[in-house]
Amino acid sequence: MTDTSFTSEAALKRLKKRRGKEWRFRIWGRAAIGFALAALAWLLISIVGTGYTAFQQNFMTLEFELSESVLAPDGTRDPEKLRGANYRRIVQTTMYELFPEVTDRKAKQELFGLTSASGATNKLRQMVYNNPELIGQTINVTVPASDQIDQLLKGYIKRDTDESRRKVSDQQIAWADTLKERGVIKKKFNRILFMNPDSRDPELAGIASAVIGSVMILVVAFVLAFPIGVGAAIYLDEFAPKNKFTDFIEININNLAAVPSIVFGLLGLAVFLNFMGMPRSIPLVGGMVLALRVFPTITIATRSALQGVSPSIVDGALSLGASHTQAVFQQKLPLAGPGILTGSIIGMAQALGETAPLLMIGMVAFVTEVPNSITEPATALPVQIFLWSDSAERAWAERTSAAIIVLLVVLITMNGFAIWLRNRLEQRR
Amino acid sequence: MGQISIYMMLLIAVLTIGGFVYNRSSALGKFRAARAAAGGKMAPLAWHSQASYHGYFTAWLVALSTLAVFIVGRVINGQGMVFNGLWLAAIILTGLAVTIITGRKVSGTFRARTYVERFIHGLLICLSVIAVLTTLGIIASLLFESLRFFREVPFMDFLFGLQWSPQTAMRADQVGQSGSFGAIPVFAGTFLIMLVAMAIAGPVGLMIAIYLTEYASAGVRKWVKPAIEILAGVPTVVYGFFALLTFAPFVRSFAETLGFSVPTQSAIAAGVVMGVMIIPFVSSLSSDVINSVPQTLRDGSYALGATESETMKQVVFTAALPGIIGAFMLAISRAIGETMIVYMAAGKAANLTANPFEAVTTVTVQIVALLTGDSDFDSAKTLVAFALGLVLFVITLILNVVALTVVRRYRAKY
Numbered sequence: 016m017t018d019t020s021f022t023s024e025a026a027l028k029r030l031k032k033r034r035g036k037e038w039r040f041r042i043w044g045r046a047a048i049g050f051a052l053a054a055l056a057w058l059l060i061s062i063v064g065t066g067y068t069a070f071q072q073n074f075m076t077l078e079f080e081l082s083e084s085v086l087a088p089d090g091t092r093d094p095e096k097l098r099g100a101n102y103r104r105i106v107q108t109t110m111y112e113l114f115p116e117v118t119d120r121k122a123k124q125e126l127f128g129l130t131s132a133s134g135a136t137n138k139l140r141q142m143v144y145n146n147p148e149l150i151g152q153t154i155n156v157t158v159p160a161s162d163q164i165d166q167l168l169k170g171y172i173k174r175d176t177d178e179s180r181r182k183v184s185d186q187q188i189a190w191a192d193t194l195k196e197r198g199v200i201k202k203k204f205n206r207i208l209f210m211n212p213d214s215r216d217p218e219l220a221g222i223a224s225a226v227i228g229s230v231m232i233l234v235v236a237f238v239l240a241f242p243i244g245v246g247a248a249i250y251l252d253e254f255a256p257k258n259k260f261t262d263f264i265e266i267n268i269n270n271l272a273a274v275p276s277i278v279f280g281l282l283g284l285a286v287f288l289n290f291m292g293m294p295r296s297i298p299l300v301g302g303m304v305l306a307l308r309v310f311p312t313i314t315i316a317t318r319s320a321l322q323g324v325s326p327s328i329v330d331g332a333l334s335l336g337a338s339h340t341q342a343v344f345q346q347k348l349p350l351a352g353p354g355i356l357t358g359s360i361i362g363m364a365q366a367l368g369e370t371a372p373l374l375m376i377g378m379v380a381f382v383t384e385v386p387n388s389i390t391e392p393a394t395a396l397p398v399q400i401f402l403w404s405d406s407a408e409r410a411w412a413e414r415t416s417a418a419i420i421v422l423l424v425v426l427i428t429m430n431g432f433a434i435w436l437r438n439r440l441e442q443r444r
Numbered sequence: 445m446g447q448i449s450i451y452m453m454l455l456i457a458v459l460t461i462g463g464f465v466y467n468r469s470s471a472l473g474k475f476r477a478a479r480a481a482a483g484g485k486m487a488p489l490a491w492h493s494q495a496s497y498h499g500y501f502t503a504w505l506v507a508l509s510t511l512a513v514f515i516v517g518r519v520i521n522g523q524g525m526v527f528n529g530l531w532l533a534a535i536i537l538t539g540l541a542v543t544i545i546t547g548r549k550v551s552g553t554f555r556a557r558t559y560v561e562r563f564i565h566g567l568l569i570c571l572s573v574i575a576v577l578t579t580l581g582i583i584a585s586l587l588f589e590s591l592r593f594f595r596e597v598p599f600m601d602f603l604f605g606l607q608w609s610p611q612t613a614m615r616a617d618q619v620g621q622s623g624s625f626g627a628i629p630v631f632a633g634t635f636l637i638m639l640v641a642m643a644i645a646g647p648v649g650l651m652i653a654i655y656l657t658e659y660a661s662a663g664v665r666k667w668v669k670p671a672i673e674i675l676a677g678v679p680t681v682v683y684g685f686f687a688l689l690t691f692a693p694f695v696r697s698f699a700e701t702l703g704f705s706v707p708t709q710s711a712i713a714a715g716v717v718m719g720v721m722i723i724p725f726v727s728s729l730s731s732d733v734i735n736s737v738p739q740t741l742r743d744g745s746y747a748l749g750a751t752e753s754e755t756m757k758q759v760v761f762t763a764a765l766p767g768i769i770g771a772f773m774l775a776i777s778r779a780i781g782e783t784m785i786v787y788m789a790a791g792k793a794a795n796l797t798a799n800p801f802e803a804v805t806t807v808t809v810q811i812v813a814l815l816t817g818d819s820d821f822d823s824a825k826t827l828v829a830f831a832l833g834l835v836l837f838v839i840t841l842i843l844n845v846v847a848l849t850v851v852r853r854y855r856a857k858y
Contacts, residue, residue, distance in 0.1 A: 033751055033754070034751070036751070036753060036754075037751045037752060037753045037754075040752075040753035040756070040757075041655070041659060041753070043651050044651050044652070044654055044655030044659060045655065046651070047647070047648045047649075047650075047651035047652045047655065048651075048652050048655060048656075048668055048672075050648055051648060051652060051672050051675065051720070051723050051724075051727075052668070052671060052672070054675070054720045054723075055671065055672075055674060055675050057690070058678065058682075058683075058686050058720075061686060061689070061690040062682070062685070062686065065689065242571065243571050243574050246567065246568050246571030246572070247568075247571050247572040247574070247575055249568055250568035250569060250571065250572045251572060254565060254568060255572070263576070264572050264573070264575055264576055266845065266848070267575045267576050267578075267579050268575045269844075269848050270579070270841060270844045270845060270848070271575060271578060271579060273774060273777055273778070273840065273844040273848075274582070274781070274837065274840060274841070274844070275777075275778075275780070275781020275782070275783070275808065275836060275837075275840055276781070276783070277781065277783045277808050277811055277812070277833070277836075278582055278586075278781070278833055278836065278837050278840075279582075281582075281585065281586060281811070281815075281829070281830060281833045282578070282581055282582045282585055282586075284815065285585030285586070285588070285589060285830070286581055286585055290585075307578050310574075310575075311575065314575075338557065338561060340561040340564060340565070344564075364677065367679075368677075368678075368679025368680070368681070368682075369679070370679065370680065370681040370783070370784050371680075371783035371784055371787075371808070371812065374812055374815075374816055375811075375812070375815055375816075377816075379816050397679050397681045398681075400681050400682070400685065401681050401684070401784065401788075404681075404684070404685045404688060404689075404788065412689060415685060415689075416685075416689075419682050419685060422679065422682070423678065423682065426677055426678075426679070427674070427677070430677055
């Protein structure tokens, strides 16, 4: 017969083994949490680490002589001619004067490559176009350095690699260092990132058009999704008869919340673009697609908010002679307000991060202008991130990460605001 | 929408608000007059609706009728939107006429509130039906385009073919030729990445749920839970960029130190990052499920001398199993439908392989690859994307509906 007493050697051994198992189980739990938190930390550190330097950029303050002989050789101030004038020559002259000893053609080209060619010419063109009086004067203008020089001075292009394996020559490095010492090149806050639309040149690319596009998309999505989401929730929770059709609607909404977002993109492509013939790439269509994507989220949040309101509120209203509709709209709905608002903000945050459906309706266009209305081609912030991520150059990776930082800050603010709002309004109740 | 449409809409809004204000005040006036005539005291039910309900009644009739006139005018006008005095006059006259006619109906016995509430009711039904219409729209558009595709490529060749190269099938002499639209490699790639993702998200998410619901102190939970929820709030394009920029190179160099080579785009890189993305999804669904297991079951187990982990594994887990399976199914549906991570990190070449260290492609990747860029909508190349979308929708639909039913039944049980 085996010894069954609790203090026998075998029992103590079993107990030890069981306690060991218990301990290991807890370690597994902690390890799982540790894994998730480590993944989050790695994600954030890798993106912030790559992107934070993009908020500053190297600019050159140069003296440009806007000579009349180059810009307006015939002496006229015709705006169209001024637009087409040879600003490149002006920039070249200025750059060559920085190091007058350079005479070789190839070296001159490299010298010119220190500045952002299109950045400088566009800026001069804009200034002269706006104020033709400037012709003949010598002005100090700050223009961005080229992306390679910017990356070099930020330390991302290794100076000790072989010259043939980097895009910046030894000569350019020497010039850049000299200019930095002379104070011509300075690192400043990168306004371009926030004020410019997209560009082919990384040093000139910004997120302005994407941000405006995203805001437009969100406004359209909210205007459509909020009434649909809240209305459907009120109907299902308060007025719907308990029958098969109501069940069907309910299953539908719950399923829609879990349908892959790309399917909504296919819906938008087939219905809004192909069937209804709306233009591609416009925020109106993007907002409509995302409204369909997020209204189930708002409905689910609203329903749980409505269910959280004490039934005594409605009973009280009914007993005072209010109709059912009055009781719901005037008593129950305001009390469910914080929950509805929180759900809506979370739904909008979801819409802001959505990329795949927007790709389907053609929002991958290269948009170099800030859109003025919801029917003009635009892009959205996540799509801009996607487009930039395609370019392998270091300067683009930096910009992409910076755009991601902006997106994440907005998302965290939205979610944080939602939680804060809920806590605050719940306390007051 | 042209400028004129916007002005017309503004006009309609003004007429609507005007109708509301006019009839509300007219109802108030009549009410006061009636009260004065009755000597300042009225019988309790002599006046049915509040004045504002008379206003609302007018307002929605005005809005509907003027909108109808607007739409009729637009249809008659056609696409060339020109300013039309007759059109404008018709809208204004309709608005004013409706306001005056409904204004005459204002009386103590007119049940404006009942009509307004009926209207609200109808509006709410319409809003709910949009959910159904969305689903129908999805099914109709996917089916319609897919059927056009299956007219060119046999259904069986698509579903069971082993060769996937729709881009090469673009050449005129190859259109409709079988053998280029076999989707098995694409399905296999999707399945492989889903397995990798679930191998990460399943155990990790479940253990997090168990630890947070059963072991963690309130203080730990207060900080860890939101931190893990941040993972759910990060947009997928950000995960994709992380996979592309950081994780895939890491996997590659790690594999190189072990002595074998992995391409930059691989199932493992996309799958692991996707797994991390799904962790909060699994953990929050599972903790809901675990939380709803009644405490009495746990207490019974403790009373028999079981340790916490034994209770968890043998009692709570068993009781929660249907719900946990439901949660996993929802997570799988999510993994299959995820687009950006795989598009950026898994690759576009269709390899039929079970090796996660190779590049594979997925259903969603192919949809994006086929439909972005210049698309001409009559070629099999673009239509096949809708066929893939249909398969994706059907599979996720089945997973979602089964999972939601299982979870709901499970909740009802406890």
